[in-house]
Amino acid sequence: MSVRHSLLAILAQGPCYGYQLRHEFDRRTGSTWPLNVGQIYNTLERLERDGLAVHADQDDHGHVYWQVTDAGREEVATWLSSPVVRASGTRDELAIKLAVAATLPGADAASVTGTQRAASAGRLEDLRRTRESAEPGTPEGLAWSLVVDSMIFAAEAEVRWLDHVEARLREHPQRAMALELTTIRPKRGRPAKAEAAAVA
Amino acid sequence: MSVRHSLLAILAQGPCYGYQLRHEFDRRTGSTWPLNVGQIYNTLERLERDGLAVHADQDDHGHVYWQVTDAGREEVATWLSSPVVRASGTRDELAIKLAVAATLPGADAASVTGTQRAASAGRLEDLRRTRESAEPGTPEGLAWSLVVDSMIFAAEAEVRWLDHVEARLREHPQRAMALELTTIRPKRGRPAKAEAAAVA
DNA sequence: ACAGCCATGTAACTTGTTACATGATTTT
DNA sequence: AAAATCATGTAACAAGTTACATGGCTGT
Numbered sequence A, B: 001m002s003v004r005h006s007l008l009a010i011l012a013q014g015p016c017y018g019y020q021l022r023h024e025f026d027r028r029t030g031s032t033w034p035l036n037v038g039q040i041y042n043t044l045e046r047l048e049r050d051g052l053a054v055h056a057d058q059d060d061h062g063h064v065y066w067q068v069t070d071a072g073r074e075e076v077a078t079w080l081s082s083p084v085v086r087a088s089g090t091r092d093e094l095a096i097k098l099a100v101a102a103t104l105p106g107a108d109a110a111s112v113t114g115t116q117r118a119a120s121a122g123r124l125e126d127l128r129r130t131r132e133s134a135e136p137g138t139p140e141g142l143a144w145s146l147v148v149d150s151m152i153f154a155a156e157a158e159v160r161w162l163d164h165v166e167a168r169l170r171e172h173p174q175r176a177m178a179l180e181l182t183t184i185r186p187k188r189g190r191p192a193k194a195e196a197a198a199v200a
Numbered sequence C: 001a002c003a004g005c006c007a008t009g010t011a012a013c014t015t016g017t018t019a020c021a022t023g024a025t026t027t028t
Numbered sequence D: 001a002a003a004a005t006c007a008t009g010t011a012a013c014a015a016g017t018t019a020c021a022t023g024g025c026t027g028t
Helices: A002-011 A018-028 A037-049 A070-081 A093-102 A109-132 A139-171 A193-199 B002-011 B018-028 B037-049 B070-081 B093-102 B109-132 B139-171 B193-199
Strands: A053-058 A064-068 B053-058 B064-068
Touching: A002 A018, A002 A037, A002 A064, A002 A070, A002 B093, A018 A037, A018 A064, A018 A139, A018 B093, A037 A053, A037 A064, A064 A070, A070 B109, A093 A109, A093 A139, A093 B002, A093 B018, A093 B139, A109 A139, A109 B070, A139 B093, A139 B139, B002 B018, B002 B037, B002 B064, B002 B070, B018 B037, B018 B064, B018 B139, B037 B053, B037 B064, B064 B070, B093 B109, B093 B139, B109 B139
Parallel strands: none
Antiparallel strands: A053 A064, B053 B064
């Protein structure tokens, strides 16, 4: 919901037209996650469907402007005043992957962590190098550096966790974590529908 | 794609039926992100559609078994041997939100970071308390502790980043980061379609 | 008898995302 | 004249997610 909410929040600053919204989003997020233009128009239509935004008048140039509604403004206020909750609902792809790989008798968890560690460490280096080339003065530069920093902090945590996992894997051989497939509750001799049908 | 891939990877250990797959996924991820049963059947159908899994025979109990195909096995191998790339494509909800909030003249970025910091720190405490209650011996406990640790590491990084952002916000008043809405490239006097139509 | 789990499935819906069509205007 | 950018939109799809319908079996 972050794209949707972001666009709505920008719109709450004043009426915008579609293309402009992309521009605003892109420079605010440091062009880190560029938005496909089509998505803007989709999102605007969905915002309208949900009563959070409406069409406004066109300007001299024929730009199709959009405006936030009262409900939309409320939605933005709620969004800004409530934390992003990472608890449940947000699945961590990497954590899932490693948990599954580590408990899979047929997989080599150590090689998974190895590959991932190399990739994450490489990415971290890239990010740090990128970080140097920040233009400190401009507002765009400030916003951009915050975004890059968030990625750096996350990548550092990822690498630390991977080291931690590798240590655990060294302590316990994978055999200690592997989970065989289980039949949920083996009930022998239960006459099943299919069997019954075959008998009949 | 993590759910899809996880289910396929579990399936690659041996034929499973739907309900069993949920069980396997849940215990491997420490029941941290419980899976709605319906999603299993959806995913299985989609895997079949994509040629990665097929129906197998039913057993005595009438369980509908599924089997991985060669293409599916290949897919699993590729998944396990390639890193999760967090670079582009993966949007960080919190980073987006803060970047947008910080550059919005009408928003109070400091209160956003404050709320989020409190929430994240609270969550971190919960996680650490949860961590204590790990059953160390069992394979399930080992896998579960890895998942919890990943969340702890991530939450720590989040709190650290938020502190970092708050420091930056204190250095620069929000005015220094705020971005006014811009007209992309103001072109005066351009005869627009709408205007031309109105004139005609 | 009844609650609850096991088990399969279907239908609908959400956000995010891309590919494409279309045309005006600007730059080279 | 051609290429690039501005601008609006449409159509389709992916993955995830939920709600619901439908049964059989199990323990109390």
